[in-house]
Amino acid sequence: MTWLRALKETARLGLTVERQGLEPLVALRGAAGLAIVVIGTLALFGPLAAVSSAFGAFQAVIATFQRSWRPRPVLALASGGSLAVSTFVGYLTASHPALFAALIALWTFGAGLCWALGPTVGIIASSNVAIMLVTITLPTSVAAAAGHAAVIAAGGLVQAALILLFPVRPWGAQRDALADALAAEADYARRLRHDPTAPFDPAPLMLARSAAAVSPRQARRRPAELHGTRGIAERIRPVLASLADPCVGVPEEGPERARVRELLAAAAVVLDAAAHAVRHGEPVRLPAPALAALRTPDTGAVLAGPPRRAAVRLSALLADVTETARGEGPTDGHRARPSLLRLLPSALRTVRAELRRGSPVLRHAERSATVVVASYLAGAALPLGHGYWAPMTAVMVMRPDFSQTYARSVARFGGTLVGVGLATAVAEAADPGPYQSAALAVACGFATYLVLRTGYAAANVGISAYVVFLLHMGGEEAGQTVPERIVLTLIGGLLAMLSYAVYPAWETPRLRNRLADWLKADCRYAAAVVDHYARPAETDAAKQDIRQALLAARDARVAWQDALQRAANEPVRSRGLSRAAAEAAGEALSQLGRGAMLLEAHLPAHEDAPVPAAATLAKALRHDAERAARAVRERRVPRWDGVKEALSQQPDQGYDLLDTATAQIGRALEELTATLAAEAKR
Numbered sequence: 001m002t003w004l005r006a007l008k009e010t011a012r013l014g015l016t017v018e019r020q021g022l023e024p025l026v027a028l029r030g031a032a033g034l035a036i037v038v039i040g041t042l043a044l045f046g047p048l049a050a051v052s053s054a055f056g057a058f059q060a061v062i063a064t065f066q067r068s069w070r071p072r073p074v075l076a077l078a079s080g081g082s083l084a085v086s087t088f089v090g091y092l093t094a095s096h097p098a099l100f101a102a103l104i105a106l107w108t109f110g111a112g113l114c115w116a117l118g119p120t121v122g123i124i125a126s127s128n129v130a131i132m133l134v135t136i137t138l139p140t141s142v143a144a145a146a147g148h149a150a151v152i153a154a155g156g157l158v159q160a161a162l163i164l165l166f167p168v169r170p171w172g173a174q175r176d177a178l179a180d181a182l183a184a185e186a187d188y189a190r191r192l193r194h195d196p197t198a199p200f201d202p203a204p205l206m207l208a209r210s211a212a213a214v215s216p217r218q219a220r221r222r223p224a225e226l227h228g229t230r231g232i233a234e235r236i237r238p239v240l241a242s243l244a245d246p247c248v249g250v251p252e253e254g255p256e257r258a259r260v261r262e263l264l265a266a267a268a269v270v271l272d273a274a275a276h277a278v279r280h281g282e283p284v285r286l287p288a289p290a291l292a293a294l295r296t297p298d299t300g301a302v303l304a305g306p307p308r309r310a311a312v313r314l315s316a317l318l319a320d321v322t323e324t325a326r327g328e329g330p331t332d333g334h335r336a337r338p339s340l341l342r343l344l345p346s347a348l349r350t351v352r353a354e355l356r357r358g359s360p361v362l363r364h365a366e367r368s369a370t371v372v373v374a375s376y377l378a379g380a381a382l383p384l385g386h387g388y389w390a391p392m393t394a395v396m397v398m399r400p401d402f403s404q405t406y407a408r409s410v411a412r413f414g415g416t417l418v419g420v421g422l423a424t425a426v427a428e429a430a431d432p433g434p435y436q437s438a439a440l441a442v443a444c445g446f447a448t449y450l451v452l453r454t455g456y457a458a459a460n461v462g463i464s465a466y467v468v469f470l471l472h473m474g475g476e477e478a479g480q481t482v483p484e485r486i487v488l489t490l491i492g493g494l495l496a497m498l499s500y501a502v503y504p505a506w507e508t509p510r511l512r513n514r515l516a517d518w519l520k521a522d523c524r525y526a527a528a529v530v531d532h533y534a535r536p537a538e539t540d541a542a543k544q545d546i547r548q549a550l551l552a553a554r555d556a557r558v559a560w561q562d563a564l565q566r567a568a569n570e571p572v573r574s575r576g577l578s579r580a581a582a583e584a585a586g587e588a589l590s591q592l593g594r595g596a597m598l599l600e601a602h603l604p605a606h607e608d609a610p611v612p613a614a615a616t617l618a619k620a621l622r623h624d625a626e627r628a629a630r631a632v633r634e635r636r637v638p639r640w641d642g643v644k645e646a647l648s649q650q651p652d653q654g655y656d657l658l659d660t661a662t663a664q665i666g667r668a669l670e671e672l673t674a675t676l677a678a679e680a681k682r
Helices: 003-015 024-045 047-064 072-094 097-117 119-135 142-165 172-194 203-211 216-221 229-244 255-280 288-295 298-302 306-325 340-353 360-381 389-397 402-430 434-454 456-473 478-502 508-534 539-567 579-600 612-633 641-647 656-680
Strands: none
Touching: 003 402, 003 456, 024 047, 024 142, 024 434, 047 072, 047 119, 047 142, 047 434, 047 456, 072 097, 072 119, 072 142, 097 119, 097 340, 097 360, 097 389, 119 360, 119 389, 172 203, 172 229, 172 255, 203 229, 203 539, 229 255, 229 306, 229 579, 255 288, 255 298, 255 306, 288 306, 298 306, 360 389, 360 478, 389 402, 389 478, 402 434, 402 456, 402 478, 434 456, 508 539, 508 579, 508 612, 508 656, 539 579, 579 656, 612 641, 612 656, 641 656
16 A cells, blocks of 8 residues: 555544544543532632643543543543552652653654553543643643642542443443444344355454453452353354254255244344343343244154254254343352452563563654653653644554554544544633633533544644643633644654654564464364364363363454454555455455364364364374464465374364364465465565
8 A cells, every 4th residue: 555545544443533422421431520520629729730730631531531431430440540659750850851851752652552551541641741731831830740749630530420320331341342242143143044155253252351350359249140151152052053064064055044044034033132132231121033933843754964953053042042031040160350469560570571682662762752752752842832732642542553543633633623622612612711701511422522532633623622621721821722732732742653654563474474373273273173173071171171272263264354454545655565455355264264164163072982083183283383483474385284284194084073073174274374375476
């Protein structure tokens, strides 16, 4: 992709307003917290303290909107507390420009490294740096700085208290994640009726698994319908695929296929009903035709062998999922979510692991620190005043990848232009007093929270107006900030964009590494499943190995898809893996995973006879996967000599499914090799 086209695409992404469901009650609760903090602080301590408290309360709500499964009060407290510390430390050095420049470089570098811990932590850390640049200009002494830090922390505390006192849709995020997973499987069942080998994106199941991790205190309060439904839903997916796939034994046309389509349609209806019940906390209402289709005795007469076993198992799993969605199923254990303090050693190890050459996170930290310091120095040198707008813009728009950085830079400038213009017109026409300015700021805060999930451009209109009214409340004439803020915002955004062009961390050259990781993870998953056919007596341990391998394969697949999406808008050449080849390779690995999934749906029982040839194939898969992954990284064509030799050995009688599925695995590996061989000849 050329630079011109990349700029057009990222600008379009930045200015796009997404259609998302609004959460007016959550926005109203956040705005109420703002009103309590700002009006109360204004009455007790004056306008400057009110401005500081307003930033703390505002940022605490923004933190609770981030995608995290931790309790919202914890996020509000963490945001308010960390911002208070940042503000106080920043004020201590603000009177010494060189020392303060070193501090913001260190603070921004640390915030950049925090992206290794996930986007929620990264956004909170970056926001702390941005707001610190404004709040340190408000106090006049160390004692006053301590007071401002206290009211900032109090703002986060008030927001946390409101979340506890006025919960809006408790467990709503967890309900949505589980309901989305069930709805995704319902959609998968419908697509399988028309395309028996349709792909399935495991992202909803992975999200539901992440949402299911709770603390011991949360486990005691968790609704009954959230206890075991996810685990059953995980087991439904391979059964659906096994029932529909012609490789398992059902012809593509005929009475058997008609019966399979009927079962898939009924399964989709049941899963949709369970998803609706979980999402809204209502009883499960199952349509009678779907129940009749699942309970008809014709299944045993029409289907035989693996398809019949899959149909019987599907009916049992659907009965279990509706029972647990009602809250009547057995209570399972919970996935423990460690506290923030217990996560600290692991977080430090994760951050330390990024301090290596070639790390994208380290590059982002270095890039951010350099740009923020350069923006700060540029703002201080220019005769515009309010120089903090430039570094504040830079740190807010910079992200570890190209697309988000450029898109947010465009959105930031557009939103700032509209928000500052509207707020300035209101302030100059009405000349509101401190309390009226506070009320207008609260209204802008409500509007920001309401549209926060619809896009950065829309939200930034409200954020810009919010800041203008706060500064007006603090005694600064709004008209004086307009040209300075617009120009300095443009400078900060342009420096952020220029820094990525000069010191990039492109995803495109790393696509082969991502593909190699997915290849190795998929082969390990396939090997774990195949190996169970050789050792059916080791049921529990083998199933645990299969589960861990499956989760690793899903993680690798999602990492590949994310990398492919980020690389799509990068203005760089393919460097060894074109987009067409990437899509073909991804399709081959999807088929590899599908073959393993079909085998997992029909694992042998404890008393079944072992298949010695399966152990040979599993060993060959593990061995060849290591060499093949290394070959993919080094731009060589992978070889599968050991797998081909193992596949040439015929398994024992009675395991036709094993023979069929392993042949599918072999074909997928051959397709991957052919794709990479053709790419090497280009």
